[in-house]
Amino acid sequence: METFEVYSQAAELVDIYALRYQVYCLERGFLPASRYPARLESDGFDRRSAHFAARSSNGLVAGTVRLVLSKGEPFPFELHCPPEEGFKRPPPEECAEVSRLAVRRDYRRRTGDTFYGVNARVRRGRAHEPDGSERRERSPLLVLGLYREAYRFSRANGIRYWYAAMERSLVRMLARHDFDFMPIGPECDYYGPVTPYVADLAKVERKLRKSKPELLEWFQHGA
Numbered sequence: 001m002e003t004f005e006v007y008s009q010a011a012e013l014v015d016i017y018a019l020r021y022q023v024y025c026l027e028r029g030f031l032p033a034s035r036y037p038a039r040l041e042s043d044g045f046d047r048r049s050a051h052f053a054a055r056s057s058n059g060l061v062a063g064t065v066r067l068v069l070s071k072g073e074p075f076p077f078e079l080h081c082p083p084e085e086g087f088k089r090p091p092p093e094e095c096a097e098v099s100r101l102a103v104r105r106d107y108r109r110r111t112g113d114t115f116y117g118v119n120a121r122v123r124r125g126r127a128h129e130p131d132g133s134e135r136r137e138r139s140p141l142l143v144l145g146l147y148r149e150a151y152r153f154s155r156a157n158g159i160r161y162w163y164a165a166m167e168r169s170l171v172r173m174l175a176r177h178d179f180d181f182m183p184i185g186p187e188c189d190y191y192g193p194v195t196p197y198v199a200d201l202a203k204v205e206r207k208l209r210k211s212k213p214e215l216l217e218w219f220q221h222g223a
Contacts, residue, residue: 004149007051015061016053017042023102030191045076045099052149054142063103065146067096067153067162077165081196083184090161090198096154098147098164107142143170144177148219151201160201165194178211179204 007013017040024041025033031041049066056062068075070092076099089095154162164181165188171181181197188194208216 003055004145005053005055006149006153007053013042013046013051014040016051016064019061019064019104020100020102022105024100024191027105028192048073049099050096050150050153052146052153054145060104060106062107063101063142063146065101065150066099067150067159068099069096069159075163077163077190077196080190081165081185081188081194083196084186087184094159095161095163096150096159098150098162101143101146101170103142143173147174147179148222151219154201162199162201164197164199165190166197167192167194171195171197177215178207180207 007016021033021036021039021041025031025036033039036042045068046066048071049068051064051066053064054062072092075095075097077097083089150162154160162181166181174181179199180203181199183195184198185196188196205216208219
């Protein structure tokens with residue numbers, strides 16, 4: 001069973017940065033490991049981010065994600081994977097960017113799992129979740145739990161819109177749970193092939209209230 005936490009102090013962030021180094025530098029090779037001699041991956045956006053992590057029962061950080069806040073400056077995706085001309089941006093103070101999602105290797109147990117713990121069958125759009133324990137095993141609860149904590153932070157701090165530059169596998173997994181992101185630009189090479197998206201949390205809530213009220217209840221009030 002994982003516990004989900006919000007991190008803010010430098011000492012608390014060490015384990016998060018260590019996991020990001022493992023995934024983004026060593027496993028995926030998106031960032032040169034030589035740039036981080038302390039084996040901690042961090043960047044300038046971390047100073048204006050809210051950080052979330054899931055800790056396993058033995059205390060290890062099993063997964064992490066951050067919300068980059070505007071603070072009057074550009075979001076990361078705008079510098080590397082900008083939206084199409086004509087995209088009408090929401091007020092920046094109501095926006096944040098979901099970024100640096102990482103899942104520990106131990107939590108990607110199945111053959112075909114991506115680096116987010118999403119299985120290849122989901123990536124190809126043919127996933128099926130049977131009832132019972134197998135369904136619980138296949139459900140990406142760790143990623144959803146991280147998004148739940150980011151959602152609660154957002155709604156408590158006046159954030160309605162989420163940007164994200166994501167791979168298709170992650171977008172499809174979230175869509176299967178009626179957590180819809182809309183594309184706002186073309187695919188680009190930004191830590192792999194990704195597309196910029198935006199989600200309106202108010203619209204997500206309305207859809208979940210009709211289609212998956214139990215999931216919305218878990219997002220809003222679940223432990």
